[in-house]
Amino acid sequence: MKPAFHSKSDKEVALLEELKSDHVRVSAGADVILPEQSNAELYTVFSGWLFRYKELNDGRRQILNFALPGDLIGLQAALFEKSYYGVAALTDAELCVIPRRKLWRLYERMPEVAYDVTWLGAQAQSIVDENLLTVGRRNAAERIVALVASLYKRMDLLGGVRDGVMDFPLTQQHLADALGLSLVHTNKTLARLRTSGLFTVADGRLTVANPRGVGRFARYFEAPIAPRPIV
Amino acid sequence: MKPAFHSKSDKEVALLEELKSDHVRVSAGADVILPEQSNAELYTVFSGWLFRYKELNDGRRQILNFALPGDLIGLQAALFEKSYYGVAALTDAELCVIPRRKLWRLYERMPEVAYDVTWLGAQAQSIVDENLLTVGRRNAAERIVALVASLYKRMDLLGGVRDGVMDFPLTQQHLADALGLSLVHTNKTLARLRTSGLFTVADGRLTVANPRGVGRFARYFEAPIAPRPIV
DNA sequence: CGGTATATTGAGCAACCTCAATAAAGGTGG
DNA sequence: CCACCTTTATTGAGGTTGCTCAATATACCG
Structure with missing residues (x-):
């Protein structure tokens, strides 16, 4: 951590x-x-x-x-x-x-500390920026991968990933609501992604088979996240 | 102003x-x-x-x-x-x-002033939040109205609106890029909206026929914007 | 053991997309 | 002032992604 x-x-x-x-x-x-x-x-x-x-x-x-x-x-x-x-x-x-x-x-x-508050605010902003790009310009599969990759990367920095596995408390409804998709289409896209073997979401856990592969797909693992202040 | x-x-x-x-x-x-x-x-x-x-x-x-x-x-x-x-x-x-x-x-x-910087950052954030809601959950017509209404309201506060008319320098390509739509569909939706008589975009100007009507459509004029600091 | 939340799958539909062609407007050099 | 070029707007045709409706598992909960 x-x-x-x-x-x-x-x-x-x-x-x-x-x-x-x-x-x-x-x-x-x-x-x-x-x-x-x-x-x-x-x-x-x-x-x-x-x-x-x-x-x-x-x-x-x-x-x-x-x-x-x-x-x-x-x-x-x-x-x-x-x-x-x-x-x-x-x-x-x-x-x-x-x-x-x-x-x-x-x-x-x-x-x-005030500076750090601004910094953290800006950090949150940049995540929302990325989400807007995702929702506005990526298709369903790309959206899911982008979100999963982003959460994986953030969780990894917090030490919450072990052997490519992390807690993943989102329901498909949450995924849909975050990605601007319907629940049904989220489910079907997730099923299609499952066959790709990049990662699996089940039982509240996310398992990433091949982190580098996911990254290439979403062009998302590239940019590292800077050290952050605690407030 | x-x-x-x-x-x-x-x-x-x-x-x-x-x-x-x-x-x-x-x-x-x-x-x-x-x-x-x-x-x-x-x-x-x-x-x-x-x-x-x-x-x-x-x-x-x-x-x-x-x-x-x-x-x-x-x-x-x-x-x-x-x-x-x-x-x-x-x-x-x-x-x-x-x-x-x-x-x-x-x-x-x-x-x-530091506080104001944070305030302005948060203000910008809330605009992006709203855009994410728009792109993620509104249909094409709603998206256009929401964006137009938002810009109208902001411009009005700056004193840039006279008799429901303001400068509007966006091309349809900008609208499309901001709203997560294709250029063609933006154009066709704009054409359909034109017949509704709520507002017109032409020659770099926006003319709002009936500000209250636009507001009702987009549920967007309701929340006033607070006074802001200058930096 | 029903009841609620979540996940899955099929069927049919429509909003939105891409491709393509044409018009209209503005700017520039000759 | 005109010819030409670029940018912007418009319209049609046809395809596809993603949506809604609906039914059925599956799991958890008290």
Whole structure:
């Protein structure tokens, strides 16, 4: 887990601990931020998976991105009057809370951490950028591979991959909602991909047979991810 | 133009002016940041339209969002080693440059401006979020209306709308690239929308016949945009 | 042991795509 | 001022990806 993170001075850690007044546990399926919610707090993911989403009046839902340990959640929601998206827990998860009213103090007194907050925000942004490219321009098979490859790479950096196997808590419905596809077509495309032998998704686990092969297909393993700050 | 912006103290303005070492003019079609470019600077749009995009090896292109005066451009590119997207000018444009190496100083010495940078980054993020919802879950007609409505609303706040008419420098190719559609289908859908009488796009101008009607169609005019900081 | 969430498969349909040709508009050099 | 070239817009024809509807497994849960 360590190589992916920067280190911080003792003083910063102490101040951070003071700001993070709360730890919260949420269980799988729980809402963390509701769409349209006011005064949402800022969170840091300590463990577990969550996802950010938007929906239309008629129920169509688009998952914007998935959050893994170390990710920031709710930056926009904390900065604006109300949230323009929802956040739900995919698995049981632990979150650190940074109260929104203390955010300004953080900028005043801990510029380095403030910088890291911006950095993490930009990092999340670039994931959404990539998802928009995926949904806008890739076909169904490419979309699935791109998402799987992205999650695999991120999880690998967190030390969550062993022998090409990792936990994969998404249902096919989540995949469909993240990729702008219907559930049925997601299922059929997944079945077709299964025969390709690149990877398998079953029983909440993802098994990648040949990481380099997946990478070539999705042109996705190429760009390494930079070390990131912890907040 | 004023009501959309916060005001700043003289001291802050002075410091900002010092940081913005350069003004740059670019002409329509010029690249501001190339995909994969290293050491890109951070920019503030002073006048004109620009857009951020990503592309795949085979030439498929996805426009991520459009930048209007007051928007920040290149935050991720300035924060990371290299850029994961390109930026091009849609019209002639003027940009203020904030050199990337001075960004940290800004966080150290001007926490309020640092906060605003984060705010503007989050604002841009929420636009990309909305675009992802649009591309992932709306049909062709809805996509066009959603984008047009969004640009209309933003331009209106900047004072760029008079009697329901505004400059609209996008070609149909830009619309298609932003919406995840083919050029041909964009054209045909646009033609069908024309008969609906909600709005017209012609000669680089957008004319909205009935702003409230467009809003109802796209469920998009409802949420007002908050006042924003200037950087 | 029913009940709910998830996964799978078939059938038919339509939204959107690609290919291709033509019009219309603007810019440039002679 | 005209001929030419490039960019942008338009329209038709036909194909395919991905959608909806619907039925059936499969697994987990209390």
